[in-house]
Amino acid sequence: MSRRAALCVPANEPRKVAKALGSPADEVVVDLEDAVPVDEKVGSRSTVADLPARDHGALAVRVNAVGTPWHEEDVAACAANPAVDSIVLPKAESAASIRALGERLEALESAAGRTRPLRIQALIESPAGVHQAAAIGTASERLCALIIGYADLSASMGRRVEASWQFAQDAVLLAARLGGVEAIDGPQLTVADDERLAGAARSAADLGFDGKWVIHPAQIGTVQTAFTPSPEEIAEAREIVAVIEHAATEGRGALTWRGRMLDEALAVSARRTLDRSTGKEPA
CATH class of the missing domain: 3.20.20.60 (Phosphoenolpyruvate-binding domains)
Known part of the structure; x- marks a missing residue:
């Protein structure tokens, strides 16, 4: 919780x-x-x-x-x-x-x-x-x-x-x-x-x-x-996680997305945002 x-x-x-x-x-x-x-x-x-x-x-x-x-x-x-x-x-x-x-x-x-x-x-x-x-x-x-x-x-x-x-x-x-x-x-x-x-x-x-x-x-x-992420923050976090997970299937650990460099560190942050949006206790 x-x-x-x-x-x-x-x-x-x-x-x-x-x-x-x-x-x-x-x-x-x-x-x-x-x-x-x-x-x-x-x-x-x-x-x-x-x-x-x-x-x-x-x-x-x-x-x-x-x-x-x-x-x-x-x-x-x-x-x-x-x-x-x-x-x-x-x-x-x-x-x-x-x-x-x-x-x-x-x-x-x-x-x-x-x-x-x-x-x-x-x-x-x-x-x-x-x-x-x-x-x-x-x-x-x-x-x-x-x-x-x-x-x-x-x-x-x-x-x-x-x-x-x-x-x-x-x-x-x-x-x-x-x-x-x-x-x-x-x-x-x-x-x-x-x-x-x-x-x-x-x-x-x-x-x-x-x-x-x-x-x-x-x-x-x-x-x-x-302490509740906005709909815009949730949508962006979901997209970041999806993009990085897709890149991982192609063997890429980092990529450029909308002019930003994405890697696993940003995926962790995005997942934390999604956890907050669903009421899960952070890991």
Whole structure:
């Protein structure tokens, strides 16, 4: 599946959770971490236990960080509910933490008789996380996405959220491609569906990201549009793939097409465009 627009919703607000589950978001992330006050964290965990499977799209849960009093039980609640597709691990800073979570999940799934393994998404939101992104991205077969967390990264770097974050975007994108997982841009920290959101989504898509987190249902359509190839892009990608595949049958690895040099590298890019158009998860 593709995570063009992942809607993050607080676990302690059941009405918002129910609305999110029925939304057109490609993924819903039920948040037990930053969005939930300390005195509501234990009670909010029951929301995870009762989450139903979505009719369309994926379902993830952001658990509390490793080392907090709530982490272990959060993970156990996710493993016990077959409707949950993946766990978002916040404050991811090492490959070891991803591997340890994978081992913990293996034991929990075996005890629960769960047949479909939980996947892991790593939230990169600290200097250490950015520095170790490449190692994190290749740490486990369970890993399916890397996500940038701008709010915590901003706080830990002492840099304004509105500043340029391309160094972190490049690091996370490179790590995701090395690991063969999706690269997801963090949210705009507003609930507005405006040109600022559209511009940020288009920019992330142009950089090569696969999707973006949103924090309000009104933002879903704008972000999905930014990460969905246009009909013209799809048509061109299909033609490029067809031309290169035909050339291969004639023993040619490169050729000129409409004044452009085509080779297998461009075919890979074209196939990625077609995968995005059909909702397939990038390889």
